[in-house]
Amino acid sequence: MSGDSNVRPVIIKRKKIVAGDGHHGGAWKVAYADFVTAMMAFFLLMWLLNATTEKQRKGIADYFSPTIAMARVSGGGSGALGGDSVFAENTLPRMGTGSTSLKAQANNQAAGGFASGEDADKAAEDEVFEEVEDFLMGRGGESMVADELLEHIMTRVTDEGLVIELFETENARLFDDRARPTALLKDLSRVLVEASYIVSNPLAVEGHTSAYPIVLAENPSWDVSAQRASEFRQLMLSSGLEAGRVKRVTSYADREPTRENTMDIRNNRIEIVFLRNL
Template sequence: MAGKKGHHGGAWKVAYADFTTAMMALFLCLWLTAQDTKIKEAVERAFRNPFSAVTKESVGIIPNKETTATYKAEGEFQSISAVEIETMRRISEELARILQQEDALENTVRLELTREGLRINVFDRSQKPVFEPGTDRFTPYGEWVFSTLAWEIARYTTFKIELEGHTARADPQARETLRQWELSTERANAARRQLVHHGVAPTQVCKVSGYADTMPMPDLPPDSDANRRVTILLKLKETGESLAAAAGTSSSHAARVH
C-alpha cells in the first residue's frame, strides 16, 4: 500500500507544470493581442520564417512617420551579410528615435534606406537654415544638427561614408554669382569637418562631392529650397567597389576632396 502511494506522489508536480505552462501561454496570448499591428506582423514573420527575419523583413524599419524608407531594386540586399544589414537597421531606428524626440529636426532630416546604404538628407530650408546664406558656414542650428548626427554615426566604425552637397536651381543670371558647383562642394566638405570634429573617424569618409543643382529631390520642383541639402551616405560594404567603379567612369562634375 505504501509503495503504491509513493508511486503516485509526484503526479501533482506534473499537473503544476502543465498549469504553469498554460498560464504562460495565456499571458503571451494576452500580451500579443494588446500589441499594435506592426508588432503582430513582425511576430508572425518570425514564426513563419525565423531564419530570414533579419536578412529581409526587418531591414530598415523606421518608426518615425515623417521619415521615409525606400527600397530600390528589390532583391539587391540578398548578397549583403545579415550582420551588416542588422547594423544598418539599428542605425536607422536609432536615428528615427532621435527625430521623434527632437521636434526641431522634424523637417530638416530625412532617412532613406537604399541598396547603396542609408542616406541621411539634411535640408537647408529657409525657415530653418543650416548654413549662412551663400556660404559654407554653419548656423548655430546647423552645427547642432550635424553634431547630433555625428554622435550617433560615430558609434559605428565599419561603414564608409560619402558626403554630397546640393543646391537649388537659381535664376540663370545669378547662377554664376552663387558659385553653385563650388558652394555645394564646400558645404559637403564643411559637413565632413563637422562630423570628424564630433567623433566620426576621418578614415571612414571616402568621398566628398558637390553636384550643384543637377540632382534635385525627385518629389520637389528644381527651385525648391529643400533641394539645398547635404546628404550623408553610410555605405554597405558589398556595394562599395561597384559604386567606386561607377564613379570613376562617370562624366559628372562631382568634385572629390581628400
C-alpha cells in the same frame, strides 16, 4: 453433233460495278496502321513505367517538357551519359537562379535558391542600418534627438547604403549668407556622429543645392555645394568622427533635385551615406 461443233461458244462476261468512291477501298488499312502504332506506343509506355526508376522517369518527362531549358533536374541517367543539365551545381554557374558552383551554400546546392553569402551580409547590414534609422527618427522612444532636428532628417536604404538627408526649410537654414554652418547644422552634425558609432561603415558626404536664377552670368551651384560638403565634413570631424571613415566628398550642384521645382529651398541639403562593406 458435227454441226454443233461449228457454233461459236457463248462467253458471258460479268462486270462488277462499284457505286461511287471506289478509290477509298483501302482507307481501313490506314486506320488499322494508326491503331497498331498507337497500341505499340501504349505498350512501350507501359514498359517504360515498369522498367525505369522515379529519377529516370523525371528525366524523360523533362525531356518532353517545353520548359526543359529551365528545369533544375534534367537527365534521368546516372552514368557517363546521364544527361546532367547545364544548370546543375557541378556543371556551370547559375545565372540569376541561386548559388554558383564556386560559391554554393549547403542549404541551396540542390534547390538553387537566391540565398548567398553576399545576400546574408547585405541583410545583416540592413538590420544595422535600421537601428541607425530608429535612433535618428526616434522610433524606439529612446532617441535624444530633439523634435526640431527631426524635421530636417530623412533616411532611406539603397544599394549603395544608408542615405541620410539633412535639408533646409523656409524657417531654418543649414548655412547662412556667408556659407557658414548655422547652429542647426552643428547640432545635426553631432547627432550624425553619435549615430555613426552604431555602425563601422565608411561614409560619403554629398553637397546639393537648389537651382539659381538663369539670369546669373555664372552658375555658382558647383562651388557652393562643394564648399558646403567640405564644411560639413569638418563639422563631423570636430564632433568626434574618425577622419579615416570619410571615403569621399562629392559636389552635385543642382543636378539631383528632390523637388520638381529645382529652385525649391528643399533641394538645399547635405547627404551622408553609410556605405556598404560589400
